[in-house]
Amino acid sequence: MSIHHNSLDPAAQQWDIIVVGAGAGGAALGYALAKAGKKVLFCEKGRSLLSESPALRGDYAERFFPKPSVAQPRHQDILARAGRCYDEIEDHSRAKVLRHIPFIGLGTGGGTALFGMAMERFFPCDFQPRGNYPDIGESTLPDSWPIGYEELEPYYREAEQLFRVHGSADPLRPDETKPQYLSASPLHPANRELYEFFQAQGLHPYRLPLACDQVEGCEGCQGYLCGKNCKNDAGKICLEPAISRYGARLLEECAALRLEHGRDSVTGVVCSWKGQERTFRAGTVVLAAGALQSPALLLRSRSAQWPQGLANNSGMVGRNLMRHYVDLFAVAPKSPGKLAGNLKEIAFNDYYQIQGGKFGTVQSFGTLPPASMIVEQIEQDLRDAAFPLAAALFQPFKPLLKPVLGRLFSSRLILASLLEDLPYLDNRVVLSDQDKIILNYRVHPAEKARIELFRKKIANLLKPYSFMLMKQAENNDRIAHVCGTCRFGKDERDSVLDAGNRAHGLSNLYVVDSSFFPSSAGTNPGLTIIANALRVADIIAHEK
Numbered sequence: 001m002s003i004h005h006n007s008l009d010p011a012a013q014q015w016d017i018i019v020v021g022a023g024a025g026g027a028a029l030g031y032a033l034a035k036a037g038k039k040v041l042f043c044e045k046g047r048s049l050l051s052e053s054p055a056l057r058g059d060y061a062e063r064f065f066p067k068p069s070v071a072q073p074r075h076q077d078i079l080a081r082a083g084r085c086y087d088e089i090e091d092h093s094r095a096k097v098l099r100h101i102p103f104i105g106l107g108t109g110g111g112t113a114l115f116g117m118a119m120e121r122f123f124p125c126d127f128q129p130r131g132n133y134p135d136i137g138e139s140t141l142p143d144s145w146p147i148g149y150e151e152l153e154p155y156y157r158e159a160e161q162l163f164r165v166h167g168s169a170d171p172l173r174p175d176e177t178k179p180q181y182l183s184a185s186p187l188h189p190a191n192r193e194l195y196e197f198f199q200a201q202g203l204h205p206y207r208l209p210l211a212c213d214q215v216e217g218c219e220g221c222q223g224y225l226c227g228k229n230c231k232n233d234a235g236k237i238c239l240e241p242a243i244s245r246y247g248a249r250l251l252e253e254c255a256a257l258r259l260e261h262g263r264d265s266v267t268g269v270v271c272s273w274k275g276q277e278r279t280f281r282a283g284t285v286v287l288a289a290g291a292l293q294s295p296a297l298l299l300r301s302r303s304a305q306w307p308q309g310l311a312n313n314s315g316m317v318g319r320n321l322m323r324h325y326v327d328l329f330a331v332a333p334k335s336p337g338k339l340a341g342n343l344k345e346i347a348f349n350d351y352y353q354i355q356g357g358k359f360g361t362v363q364s365f366g367t368l369p370p371a372s373m374i375v376e377q378i379e380q381d382l383r384d385a386a387f388p389l390a391a392a393l394f395q396p397f398k399p400l401l402k403p404v405l406g407r408l409f410s411s412r413l414i415l416a417s418l419l420e421d422l423p424y425l426d427n428r429v430v431l432s433d434q435d436k437i438i439l440n441y442r443v444h445p446a447e448k449a450r451i452e453l454f455r456k457k458i459a460n461l462l463k464p465y466s467f468m469l470m471k472q473a474e475n476n477d478r479i480a481h482v483c484g485t486c487r488f489g490k491d492e493r494d495s496v497l498d499a500g501n502r503a504h505g506l507s508n509l510y511v512v513d514s515s516f517f518p519s520s521a522g523t524n525p526g527l528t529i530i531a532n533a534l535r536v537a538d539i540i541a542h543e544k
Helices: 024-035 072-081 149-162 189-200 234-244 293-300 371-384 388-410 445-461 526-541
Strands: 014-020 040-043 089-091 098-100 249-251 254-261 266-273 276-287 325-332 346-348 360-366 413-419 428-431 437-440 466-470 509-511
Touching: 014 024, 024 040, 024 234, 024 276, 024 526, 040 234, 040 266, 040 276, 149 526, 189 346, 189 413, 234 249, 254 276, 254 293, 276 293, 276 526, 293 428, 325 445, 371 388, 413 445, 445 466
Parallel strands: 014 040, 014 276, 040 249, 089 437, 276 509
Antiparallel strands: 089 098, 254 266, 266 276, 325 413, 325 466, 346 360, 360 413, 428 437
16 A cells, blocks of 8 residues: 655645554554544654555564674664564663563554464453452552543444454453454364363363464464554554545654643643754643653653653552563363464453452464564573573574474464553553663562462363463563553542543543553553544544
């Protein structure tokens, strides 16, 4: 598809809407508002990954790194072309300060350009989170979201249709909340075996809903850009038509530095674009840069009127950071053989909400990264865990381990458990003296206990099978589905945004990425981010 580029200087124009970030929330909101006739400008820090771009598709960025590893700028260029974040963050969560590049999306489509395409609705119980956890200790988990499931339901339906989601309805959902999906292709034989096994154990498996056009030879492309154009990410579904059909404009490699503002409104977005500092102006500004970058931008925009950071009278900007605790179970089917294709097909939610606790979902993970990447990551984890001697001792065994892991994982199905995290004030994003992102995050005791209990439940279920548990939940490098750092709420004293995702005290500033979540729920967040962005677009479109 050809993308039209407006040649007029965007800094010389007055826009109706500026959207900072072109991922799931930003692309969906910008698309809806451009379609409604608004003049929309997207400012995206990453590169355009649309059809004309020379992106790295069909494989992990790490496969293109020069060996041996050389200058970091070369890595940054490769990561950028692969739709990946290339900026280091400092992790102050342990005694040893670590610097690492988080595995998150950066570029058009954001995280959806890399995701495994699972698009699940939250459950009605997720909108009343405190009732699921009667003893929450120090957590700031609220009684309820400021909106209910019923307010989001029509936008869930709209998003599922827009992204052409294929799958089947979860039988545990109430009939009135069951989605209507496009039909899915037949199950892979190994997944069929597990599906029938789960049914025989009294569970309720179903076909995982995927935003995928299911072309022949689809391999899922989880963790990298799709090489067959079958992944329905936000760039393909929302951003391309917003630009080509409805006249929106995209500025790639346009990094928002700070927001200009008065006491009660934003007056400009100051960006680094084409090697210069430029200011863009609009009647409404929407942040959708992600749950790490959006709060950082607000904190960098502090002023005499907003000394703690913009929209931060409550002190909640950057706080209440949540993620999902993800573990992987490599299961050997009874009928062995090399597995291939998109294996991300099944899921069950029998442990989502049970008597005495709430956990999360269990679903197909798809295909693991190549064995060479896994081995390199093991060595890096040993270094990060303050075991440099262990990392040095491990190095000679790397050539032996790679073929062993390759054979092992090529014949195993991978299941992922996604456990809900709870919000805490001390889990947060802050800024260094140089205004760089610092991550403070620890797994609290209650969450450690829930992680172990969830592991035991799944291990007991899988006992008839040979399986390997790969513990990932406690690893901060895997900040899967990070959210919560600009929560919306009913009371401006303990939230950043109101029920319409508008910043308290500011008439024209909204946040629509996963920052707005007051709880993380126990399943994939992408559909909820998109559905809410469509809801907020309706609110903005109907403002006088």
